[in-house]
Amino acid sequence: MRDLSADAKLMSLNTATLGPKRSLEDAVEGCLRHGIGGISPWRDKIAEAGLPQAVKMIRRAGLTVTGVCRGGMFPAADADGRRLALEDNRKAIDEAAALESRCLVLVVGGLAPGSKDLGDARRQVEDGIAASLDYARSVGVSLAIEPLHPMYAADRACVNTLGQALDICDRLGTGIGVAVDVYHVWWDPELAPQIARAGRDGRLFAYHLCDWMVPTTDLLLDRGMMGDGAIDLPAIRRDMEAAGYDGFCEVEIFSAGRWWPKSIDEILGTMVARGKSCI
Amino acid sequence: MRDLSADAKLMSLNTATLGPKRSLEDAVEGCLRHGIGGISPWRDKIAEAGLPQAVKMIRRAGLTVTGVCRGGMFPAADADGRRLALEDNRKAIDEAAALESRCLVLVVGGLAPGSKDLGDARRQVEDGIAASLDYARSVGVSLAIEPLHPMYAADRACVNTLGQALDICDRLGTGIGVAVDVYHVWWDPELAPQIARAGRDGRLFAYHLCDWMVPTTDLLLDRGMMGDGAIDLPAIRRDMEAAGYDGFCEVEIFSAGRWWPKSIDEILGTMVARGKSCI
Numbered sequence: 286m287r288d289l290s291a292d293a294k295l296m297s298l299n300t301a302t303l304g305p306k307r308s309l310e311d312a313v314e315g316c317l318r319h320g321i322g323g324i325s326p327w328r329d330k331i332a333e334a335g336l337p338q339a340v341k342m343i344r345r346a347g348l349t350v351t352g353v354c355r356g357g358m359f360p361a362a363d364a365d366g367r368r369l370a371l372e373d374n375r376k377a378i379d380e381a382a383a384l385e386s387r388c389l390v391l392v393v394g395g396l397a398p399g400s401k402d403l404g405d406a407r408r409q410v411e412d413g414i415a416a417s418l419d420y421a422r423s424v425g426v427s428l429a430i431e432p433l434h435p436m437y438a439a440d441r442a443c444v445n446t447l448g449q450a451l452d453i454c455d456r457l458g459t460g461i462g463v464a465v466d467v468y469h470v471w472w473d474p475e476l477a478p479q480i481a482r483a484g485r486d487g488r489l490f491a492y493h494l495c496d497w498m499v500p501t502t503d504l505l506l507d508r509g510m511m512g513d514g515a516i517d518l519p520a521i522r523r524d525m526e527a528a529g530y531d532g533f534c535e536v537e538i539f540s541a542g543r544w545w546p547k548s549i550d551e552i553l554g555t556m557v558a559r560g561k562s563c564i
Numbered sequence: 565m566r567d568l569s570a571d572a573k574l575m576s577l578n579t580a581t582l583g584p585k586r587s588l589e590d591a592v593e594g595c596l597r598h599g600i601g602g603i604s605p606w607r608d609k610i611a612e613a614g615l616p617q618a619v620k621m622i623r624r625a626g627l628t629v630t631g632v633c634r635g636g637m638f639p640a641a642d643a644d645g646r647r648l649a650l651e652d653n654r655k656a657i658d659e660a661a662a663l664e665s666r667c668l669v670l671v672v673g674g675l676a677p678g679s680k681d682l683g684d685a686r687r688q689v690e691d692g693i694a695a696s697l698d699y700a701r702s703v704g705v706s707l708a709i710e711p712l713h714p715m716y717a718a719d720r721a722c723v724n725t726l727g728q729a730l731d732i733c734d735r736l737g738t739g740i741g742v743a744v745d746v747y748h749v750w751w752d753p754e755l756a757p758q759i760a761r762a763g764r765d766g767r768l769f770a771y772h773l774c775d776w777m778v779p780t781t782d783l784l785l786d787r788g789m790m791g792d793g794a795i796d797l798p799a800i801r802r803d804m805e806a807a808g809y810d811g812f813c814e815v816e817i818f819s820a821g822r823w824w825p826k827s828i829d830e831i832l833g834t835m836v837a838r839g840k841s842c843i
Contacts (some may be wrong), residue, residue, distance in 0.1 A: 402796060438750075472682070
């Protein structure tokens with residue numbers, strides 16, 4: 286396993302970790318101050334800055350873009366909705382290309398509005414990814430399906446295990462892989478073999494970190510800092526690296542009550558310290 | 565699929581649906597008033613009433629006991645803790661035997677205190693069930709592993725999919741099966757084949773119903789009434805019955821904000837109406 290204790294060059298800051306009120310510029314400057322080597326911007330932050338300015342800012346800072354969050358959200362109630370989703374994904378692919386991102390993260394979407402048909406949602410997701418993939422390949426953007434925790438199956442993502450995501454990848458071919466976020470997959474009894482499978486197939490495009498708090502008080506906004514929760518983070522990174530993953534460790538913490546209220550430097554200082562000791 | 569629209573004889577009331585303040589007697593009398601044919605008591609309610617009195621009350625009412633909630637909680641920090649867990653499970657088995665329950669439901673337990681080792685917790689669970697099974701067989705009590713939603717992996721149950729539960733059953737032999745609770749398993753891409761597998765192996769011991777609310781505001785106490793949420797309940801019952809399940813539909817709704825504050829007759833009236841029309 287790589288020794289990450291010396292510096293934060295292989296850590297990446299997902300902009301969600303700073304909360305919704307901080308700008309892309311805040312995030313970039315924070316990375317520079319704390320020696321963090323990568324960044325993963327959410328698209329609202331890219332839009333706020335403007336894409337050309339975002340590209341310029343990140344390039345000048347010498348940061349690797351480890352992901353753009355996010356494409357996906359494919360299931361829709363009708364053909365118009367599906368067309369809009371595809372257009373938005375094409376735009377997201379363009380942004381990822383402009384930023385030379387290692388991948389575009391796909392949060393695939395949950396049930397279509399008014400529907401309880403999870404099978405239909407899953408078919409729409411696979412169709413949507415298939416329809417986006419040729420374009421992504423043509424501009425050199427890798428698509429990374431992020432299986433989301435089953436508690437988001439209804440409203441955010443109906444791809445809920447790594448195995449399920451990899452089955453989709455198998456059917457779709459090249460240019461598609463997975464973003465492994467410990468928060469979503471740590472509980473899975475099939476986690477280790479599915480990580481190994483993803484590595485064998487060259488599909489490990491991103492690795493996201495935070496922690497699972499006990500108790501968790503909110504389904505969305507109560508993620509923990511690495512080391513504060515229940516997840517055996519070194520065990521998962523060991524599996525990832527044994528499977529060939531040699532990319533960044535991206536930190537994505539949605540924490541309305543605990544971390545977002547803190548100063549940027551306190552968040553990033555803690556993130557870097559934990560990255561050196563707890564993951 | 566069975567027609568359940570005529571009456572509530574094949575419905576069962578899990579006492580948790582009435583909230584923590586109602587007694588076993590409240591539940592039994594409620595079942596009688598509403599024509600509900602089954603009951604599934606939690607052990608705190610059995611203890612409050614006293615086991616002999618609970619047996620008498622339920623027998624006199626002519627109710628089928630579809631489950632006793634719950635055994636399990638096996639992982640512990642040390643040998644003493646494990647011994648105490650086994651003793652408690654033996655007591656739970658005795659209660660299930662006295663009540664002639666169709667099964668003892670096992671909520672298996674999460675991580676041992678202070679541990680992040682999910683693999684160890686899972687081994688402790690399997691060891692604990694194995695150590696309880698001979699006694700359960702000897703007194704004619706079926707043990708039903710209830711796979712719990714992955715959001716409970718840390719603190720309540722480290723068996724989180726039906727497939728994982730059935731793998732344990734395969735290794736342990738007869739007298740052990742599963743309680744399928746829609747809340748915990750509805751999201752699982754492997755749900756249909758695993759229900760079929762459980763049916764083939766004669767392991768479908770209980771079927772629990774409620775609904776998944778969108779949004780869900782609390783990880784524990786915000787379950788929905790059937791029909792109010794995102795789950796395609798008839799589709800799951802179809803799979804259950806195609807796999808040979810011919811038992812009760814047990815309703816277990818933890819709902820601190822929405823249902824528990826209502827009167828018993830409003831809860832049970834709604835439960836019966838939804839049981840006839842939504843499941």
